Amino acid sequence: MSTSLFPAPVSRRKFPVEFKAGKMIREGTSKWLKPDERKGQGEEQLMHFYWKDRKTNTVEDDLIVFREEAEFVRVSECTTGRVYLLNFKSSSQKLFFWMQDAKDDKDEEHAAKINRLINDPQGGLAESRQSGGALGGTFRSMDDIAGFSNMDQEQLLQFLQGHGAFGGLPIPSTTPAEPQSATAPTSEAGSAAPQTSEQLGVTPEQLGNLRNILSKIQVPEGGRQPDLSLVDVLTPSAISPLLSNPEIASALFPHIPQNLERTEDELREVIQSPQFTQALQTLSVALQSGQLGPLLTSLGLDASAGIGVEAFLRAIQEQANRQQNNANNNQDTTEEHGGDRMDED
Amino acid sequence: MSDMSDTGDWCLIESDPGVFTELIRKFNVEGVQVEEVWSLDDQTLEDLKPIHGLIFLFKWQAGTDSSQHHPDADLNINEQVYFAKQVINNACATQAILSILFNCPMLKLGEDLDSFRDFTKEFDPYNKGLTITNSEIIRSVHNSFARSDPFVSDSKVAATEKDDLFHFISYVPINGALFELDGLSTGPVNLGPCTENNWLDKVRPVIQERMARYTSAEIRFNLMALIKNREVVYGERISALDVRIQEANVNNNEQEIRRLVNEKELWLQKIELEKEKFRRYERENSLRKHNFIPLIYNLIRILAERGELQPQLEHAKKQVQIRKEQSEKKKGEGSK
Numbered sequence: 125m126s127t128s129l130f131p132a133p134v135s136r137r138k139f140p141v142e143f144k145a146g147k148m149i150r151e152g153t154s155k156w157l158k159p160d161e162r163k164g165q166g167e168e169q170l171m172h173f174y175w176k177d178r179k180t181n182t183v184e185d186d187l188i189v190f191r192e193e194a195e196f197v198r199v200s201e202c203t204t205g206r207v208y209l210l211n212f213k214s215s216s217q218k219l220f221f222w223m224q225d226a227k228d229d230k231d232e233e234h235a236a237k238i239n240r241l242i243n244d245p246q247g248g249l250a251e252s253r254q255s256g257g258a259l260g261g262t263f264r265s266m267d268d269i270a271g272f273s274n275m276d277q278e279q280l281l282q283f284l285q286g287h288g289a290f291g292g293l294p295i296p297s298t299t300p301a302e303p304q305s306a307t308a309p310t311s312e313a314g315s316a317a318p319q320t321s322e323q324l325g326v327t328p329e330q331l332g333n334l335r336n337i338l339s340k341i342q343v344p345e346g347g348r349q350p351d352l353s354l355v356d357v358l359t360p361s362a363i364s365p366l367l368s369n370p371e372i373a374s375a376l377f378p379h380i381p382q383n384l385e386r387t388e389d390e391l392r393e394v395i396q397s398p399q400f401t402q403a404l405q406t407l408s409v410a411l412q413s414g415q416l417g418p419l420l421t422s423l424g425l426d427a428s429a430g431i432g433v434e435a436f437l438r439a440i441q442e443q444a445n446r447q448q449n450n451a452n453n454n455q456d457t458t459e460e461h462g463g464d465r466m467d468e469d
Numbered sequence: 470m471s472d473m474s475d476t477g478d479w480c481l482i483e484s485d486p487g488v489f490t491e492l493i494r495k496f497n498v499e500g501v502q503v504e505e506v507w508s509l510d511d512q513t514l515e516d517l518k519p520i521h522g523l524i525f526l527f528k529w530q531a532g533t534d535s536s537q538h539h540p541d542a543d544l545n546i547n548e549q550v551y552f553a554k555q556v557i558n559n560a561c562a563t564q565a566i567l568s569i570l571f572n573c574p575m576l577k578l579g580e581d582l583d584s585f586r587d588f589t590k591e592f593d594p595y596n597k598g599l600t601i602t603n604s605e606i607i608r609s610v611h612n613s614f615a616r617s618d619p620f621v622s623d624s625k626v627a628a629t630e631k632d633d634l635f636h637f638i639s640y641v642p643i644n645g646a647l648f649e650l651d652g653l654s655t656g657p658v659n660l661g662p663c664t665e666n667n668w669l670d671k672v673r674p675v676i677q678e679r680m681a682r683y684t685s686a687e688i689r690f691n692l693m694a695l696i697k698n699r700e701v702v703y704g705e706r707i708s709a710l711d712v713r714i715q716e717a718n719v720n721n722n723e724q725e726i727r728r729l730v731n732e733k734e735l736w737l738q739k740i741e742l743e744k745e746k747f748r749r750y751e752r753e754n755s756l757r758k759h760n761f762i763p764l765i766y767n768l769i770r771i772l773a774e775r776g777e778l779q780p781q782l783e784h785a786k787k788q789v790q791i792r793k794e795q796s797e798k799k800k801g802e803g804s805k
Contacts, residue, residue: 351793356785358768362777372771379764381755394756394764403761437769437782444773 196238198231208235351412352433354404360396367391411436479559479608480615483757484526484635486693487750488614489566493695495610497579498570500701506692509673519697520669521576522569522641525676526562527683527690529636535651535658538679542649544656546594549644551586553597555652560602563611565637567601568650569695572641581606598652614757640676642668649675699743703736710736 194212208231366372367388377386380394394400412432482488489503503524504517514520536544546552551571555561570578571586578586585607589600601607638651647668649658663671676692683690710733717725772778 352785352789354765356788357778357781358765358772359781359785362772362781363768366768366771366775375771376764376767379761379767381752381759383755384752397756399753399756399759400761400764403759404765407762407765434782434786437773437778440766440769441773441778444770448774 194242196235196242198235210238353408354433355401355408357433357437358395358404363395364392367395408433478612479557479602480612481559482562482611482614484562484637484691484693485753487753488757489524489562489693489695490747490750491754492563492610492614493566493570495613496570496582496607498582499577499579500698501576501695502698503566503693503695506694509677509692514669517694517696519702521573521695521697522639523672523676524565524569524637524639524693524695525679525690526635526637526693527679535638535649535654536656539649539658539660543659544654545659546656547659550648550650550657551590551597552594552650552657553589553601553652554594554599556595556598556602560608560611561635561637561652563607564598564601564652565639565650566695567607568639568652569641572643572648572650594656614754640672647671700740703740703743707733707736707740 194210196208196210198208367376370388373388373391374386376391380386380391384390384394482492486503486505493501493503501521506513506517506523536542551568553564553568555564567582570576570582585600585604589597592600636651636653638649641648641650642663642665645662645664647660647663649660651658660675661671680690680692710729714726714729714733717729769778772781
């Protein structure tokens with residue numbers, strides 16, 4: 125999320141590992157940040173995972189990672205770029221990054237270091253100290269984004285623009301890239317970084333499978349209407365009052381098309397657009413078809429809960445409850461994850 | 470339709486003037502746009518002039534391709550007419566547009582389409598169609614209108630029942646004759662001689678006859694015109710007015726000046742309206758391409774966190790129940 129809970133600048137200090145990586149979300153009106161993501165040791169002997177906007181030198185994300193709580197793995201399903209996933213085992217949170225060092229030869233090394241630091245902080249630190257500032261160099265130059273053509277970059281954006289339910293689903297290959305917009309940074313290295321919103325509990329392995337399932341779903345025209353449609357649930361009268369809440373509105377801004385204004389009015393327009401209704405309808409039919417079963421399972425829903433729109437809604441409700449419980453139990457560590465959700469307490 | 474192969478990764482696109490206009494713009498064709506035609510009366514068509522060609526969309530029915538529709542017409546392959554067979558269903562909107570573009574030598578098609586036309590002009594209709602289908606440039610522009618949610622394999626792609634397919638045909642004046650170009654027909658249909666000035670009068674009864682047929686069968690159809698870019702047209706009118714305003718100035722004809730300035734004002738306003746329309750197109754197209762799933766998920770999530778999801782779900786279920794009862798009631802009444 126673009127609204128950082130911890131916008132405080134972090135003073136320059138030695139980090140065990142740092143590298144350039146880009147955040148895998150759409151930011152406002154294509155306001156790509158040029159951050160670097162770093163991992164550092166905080167004051168309390170806790171491992172921090174930072175993502176910093178390199179232009180403003182502001183830390184946007186500061187996540188505390190407990191020992192063995194997360195893993196940093198390559199998303200092998202993404203063949204168009206070097207995408208890594210910071211996968212929290214303790215929650216459904218997933219952070220996607222795309223590596224932006226000009227060369228990819230250090231990617232695996234960074235990943236290995238990160239995993240080492242997560243799994244064995246002391247050992248990992250000792251190791252990093254020995255190798256000294258070898259990695260510091262990556263911080264200096266603003267190289268071109270290696271390994272990405274513009275098209276791939278755009279596809280990647282689309283691929284992971286959703287950091288919601290289907291956050292990690294690659295778009296079908298039939299969707300071509302949009303011509304590059306003037307505002308999209310291309311020649312500057314961004315650094316890939318995480319998104320702070322929650323992801324569903326989908327493992328990288330499942331991403332590919334899900335994508336296959338979803339892309340094959342075919343909804344017959346005028347097909348049988350699902351008994352319960354999301355159109356009935358996400359009615360304007362249900363949504364409209366929410367949009368007056370500036371916090372909610374700004375949490376939703378990243379999810380409307382890039383070229384639209386970030387205003388409450390525009391949100392209302394989007395939600396009343398035929399395209400939005402169509403999307404609700406299509407998703408409903410797909411849910412009803414049962415072909416999204418794996419998705420529901422990945423939501424942590426008991427397979428016996430059945431299929432359809434209601435199961436989907438219940439799964440999200442349960443997920444929200446879980447996360448809120450986590451938040452209550454573990455305020456310190458989850459607070460900064462809540463960039464786009466509304467904490468009632 | 471027997472030689473129709475699978476969809477070959479062509480998405481289905483909406484027949485909408487905003488979509489078609491952007492499609493053409495993305496081919497780098499300059500100075501044209503697409504408008505929906507609501508009426509065939511003189512004034513409507515006059516306002517749209519110059520019209521390069523018309524595209525008629527209708528629900529496809531077996532045995533209604535143009536060769537059957539006009540059994541007596543000349544269907545000979547004419548080397549002056551660029552005619553391509555339709556090889557893939559979903560490509561037909563783009564193909565209808567290309568049928569007009571490739572037959573309008575006065576248009577600036579841009580490098581891509583120019584070289585494509587040159588490359589394929591000697592091909593027979595089937596190979597022309599096949600080459601269009603296999604053209605990466607054409608397909609990628611066409612597919613840029615795919616929705617970016619995971620269900621992009623568009624609903625209608627799956628419609629194997631043929632009566633769910635929509636079909637486009639084009640009407641273009643080519644070298645002194647009016648042609649109906651239907652990719653499902655064996656050849657271009659020559660509807661008789663015409664001039665640039667009277668071709669709309671000639672095409673009117675042809676289209677009216679089709680409309681009458683589809684209206685009575687309650688079949689959806691619509692008509693679009695590929696026309697010269699309005700801003701350019703209005704700009705030219707303004708330039709002409711400026712010349713006359715200058716003349717009137719020289720002659721000190723106050724009344725004439727006022728009249729001309731007012732008229733110019735009118736065209737300036739129309740240009741503003743055009744600009745606004747293009748902004749709207751852009752907005753709608755971005756919504757068409759948008760992946761709404763993250764938004765949907767987040768809305769549900771927010772409702773869930775606020776404890777509003779459950780009540781909303783109950784409310785929705787009640788609505789569904791009411792709807793069901795009503796439709797059953799209707800059915801019951803219907804069978805009496």
